[in-house]
Amino acid sequence: xxxxxxxxxxxxxxxxxxxxxxxxxxxxxxxxxxxxxxxxxxxxxxxxxxxxxxxxxxxxxxxxxxxxxxxxxxxxxxxxxxxxxxxxxxxxxxxxxxxxxxxxxxxxxxxxxxxxxxxxxxxxxxxxxxxxxxxxxxxxxxxxxxxxxxxxxxxxxxxxxxxxxxxxxxxxxxxxxxxxxxxxxxxxxxxxxxxxxxxxxxxxxxxxxxxxxxxxxxxxxxxxxxxxxxxxxxxxxxxxxxxxxxxxxxxxxxxxxxxxxxxxxxxxxxxxxxxxxxxxxxxxxxxxxxxx
Numbered sequence: 658x659x660x661x662x663x664x665x666x667x668x669x670x671x672x673x674x675x676x677x678x679x680x681x682x683x684x685x686x687x688x689x690x691x692x693x694x695x696x697x698x699x700x701x702x703x704x705x706x707x708x709x710x711x712x713x714x715x716x717x718x719x720x721x722x723x724x725x726x727x728x729x730x731x732x733x734x735x736x737x738x739x740x741x742x743x744x745x746x747x748x749x750x751x752x753x754x755x756x757x758x759x760x761x762x763x764x765x766x767x768x769x770x771x772x773x774x775x776x777x778x779x780x781x782x783x784x785x786x787x788x789x790x791x792x793x794x795x796x797x798x799x800x801x802x803x804x805x806x807x808x809x810x811x812x813x814x815x816x817x818x819x820x821x822x823x824x825x826x827x828x829x830x831x832x833x834x835x836x837x838x839x840x841x842x843x844x845x846x847x848x849x850x851x852x853x854x855x856x857x858x859x860x861x862x863x864x865x866x867x868x869x870x871x872x873x874x875x876x877x878x879x880x881x882x883x884x885x886x887x888x889x890x891x892x893x894x895x896x897x898x899x900x901x902x903x904x905x906x907x908x909x910x911x912x913x914x915x916x917x918x919x920x921x922x923x924x925x926x927x928x929x930x931x932x933x934x935x936x937x938x939x940x941x942x943x944x945x946x947x948x949x
Contacts, residue, residue: 668741669707669739669740669741670739670740670741670742671737671738671739671740672710672716672718672737672738672740673716673736673737674727674730674731674735674736674737674738676716676717676718677708677710677718677719677720677727677738677740678713678717678718678719678720679719679720679724679727680719680720680721680750687724687725687728688857691725692725692728692729692732695725695726695729696729696732696733699726699729699730699733699735700733704726704730704735704738704739706723706726707723707738707739707740707741708720708722708723708726708727708738708739708740708741709721709722709723709740709741709743709753709757710740710741710742710743711742711743711744711745711750712742712744718740718742719750721743721745721750721753721754721757722753722754722757722758723757726738747779748776748779748780751772751775751776751779752776752779754772755772755773755775755776755828756828758772765854765855765857765861766840766843766854766861767843767844767851767854767855767861768855769830769840770836770840770841770843770844771785771844773828773830773836773840774788774789776824776828777821777824780820780824781817781820781821789837789841789844791817791821792821792833792836792837792841793837793841795818795821795833795834795837796834796837796838799834821833843861843865846864846865846868847868847873847876849876849877849880850864850867850868850876850880853880853884858884859880859883859884860890862890863883863888863890863893864880866890866893866894866897867879867880867883867893867897869897870897870900872900875900879893879896879897879900882896920935
């Protein structure tokens with residue numbers, strides 16, 4: 658991955674923990690148990706790898722990478738921590754933060770998706786909210802090209818779209834098309850599903866299956882059981898199939914129209930046994946109609 662970071666150095670320095678401020682981080686959820694494990698490790702062995710910071714002003718720094726170590730140091734009340742100081746702009750800082758988290762401990766899919774959108778927004782000078790629309794437009798263009806069997810890559814025609822391809826190639830996570838098709842839809846999931854993925858309670862593949870349930874109560878119940886019982890994806894799908902959607906009651910007019918259509922389509926008169934049964938039922942219906 659190409660880097661434009663200036664004055665890069667790997668020489669660690671000791672700075673006051675209180676002089677470090679936290680900026681925008683790609684990770685929002687930290688597993689409490691894993692964080693406590695890190696606290697115990699640092700208490701015993703110290704911080705083995707420096708935090709990465711960038712200078713803000715005199716004796717003040719912004720944390721770029723290493724928030725788990727930073728939080729552990731706060732819990733322990735350490736007066737100083739080892740850091741590597743690098744001069745970088747906002748784009749470089751968020752890019753390094755995203756890469757550092759991806760390399761060390763996998764971001765959950767929601768945080769990863771939001772981090773990639775934030776990086777794209779910096780690089781393209783757009784708002785994060787505008788990026789999904791641009792990616793879907795690229796996908797639509799690519800689909801049209803595929804339908805016409807045109808081998809020209811549509812997004813190679815525009816500098817902005819070339820930049821998007823370049824960013825995804827540098828990240829090495831997935832293609833822009835895979836991100837558009839498989840990750841962007843995650844952000845539209847129901848809130849309870851998003852929260853469960855964010856907090857690591859359920860794998861996003863399982864969560865996606867549960868999200869297809871339209872009824873909120875049924876969806877929440879299955880989500881709770883899937884988490885409590887650690888259901889497999891196949892078990893979740895089996896339970897979804899068992900949930901039968903309640904059909905809306907038909908009006909009398911629609912019911913009779915559909916019945917008439919089915920009677921003509923099945924041609925009961927071509928089967929003597931079934932037609933005999935049908936005639937008996939029709940006779941009862943006629944008698945009912947003749948009543949005053």
